[in-house]
Amino acid sequence: MKIGIGLPNTVRGAAGDVMVEWARRAEARGFSTVATIGRVAFPSYADLIALAAAAGATSRIALMTDILLGPLHNPAMLAKDVASLDALSGGRFTLGAAVGGRQDDYAVTGVGYEDRGKRWDAALELMHQVWRGEAPAGTDQPIAPPPTNGDRVPVLIGGTSDATLRRVAKWGAGWTAGGAPPEAVAPFAERVRAAWTEAGREGEPRMAALLYFALGDNAEEGARRSLEDYYAFAGPYAKMAAEHAAKTHEAIVGARTAFEKVGVDELIYFPAIAELEQVDMLAEEVGL
Secondary structure, eight states: OEEEEEOOTTSTTOOHHHHHHHHHHHHHHTOSEEEEOOOSSSSOOOHHHHHHHHHHHOSSSEEEEEEEEGGGSOHHHHHHHHHHHHHHTTSOEEEEEEOOSOHHHHHHHTOOSTTHHHHHHHHHHHHHHHHTTOOOTTOSSOOSOOOSSSSSOOEEEEOSSHHHHHHHHHHOSEEEEOSOOHHHHHHHHHHHHHHHHHTTOOSOOEEEEEEEEOOSTTHHHHHHHHHHHHTGGGTTHHHHHHHHSBOSHHHHHHHHHHHHHTTOSEEEEEESSOOTHHHHHHHHHHTO
């Protein structure tokens, strides 16, 4: 199983130069991927911009949004931005995307919440049309650089609905589990594999999962401060998120073993503390 690391793009107050150096250090330590968490109604760094900076600072490590809130974006512009990041990074980018469930992200962007699934389906159709080099409505020209590896940018679909299964089967390179424990990932992962096979897709769907971590002397305080802040909108879940973050060697390694057993291909550890030493400490814990 591959081991990735998240950028601290949703840790309040994280400095921009930390993002860039974090990506460099993650590559040097041998992590498979640097990833971002997407949100609008919070003082976080925008997913694609943070990853563009990471792409310019690195040359080998993969890049992923985990996840980007797809329906918040104009689909033509999103297709162009994603194709641009794919090309500029030399094909290192994977778009992890879903509809999300926070109404405030939709309210601040003035985008409809109730019809987000329907609009996301239409957006996926248009985005793949753009990536194939076809001209969208309104022009007779293609609007984005061609994807580096074929006629589509890899997309991991997030969510746990029937619509998620349909989207993975039609458009996805696989599925990304957003913060669920291993025991909750396993049943839906089996449904993803079944939908993949029923759709006649070749091979196996790619599976990714994320886990929060905080290490060092201030791990407990750091996890509590960051995650209770970020998940304040979610009520009691905010405290649970802080409590369940991996803060010890046993928790880090145990999660790795558990996710690997349920067939996850890549586990991405997301930081609750925006200090560069976290990259090195995690690398030591996972044996990189």
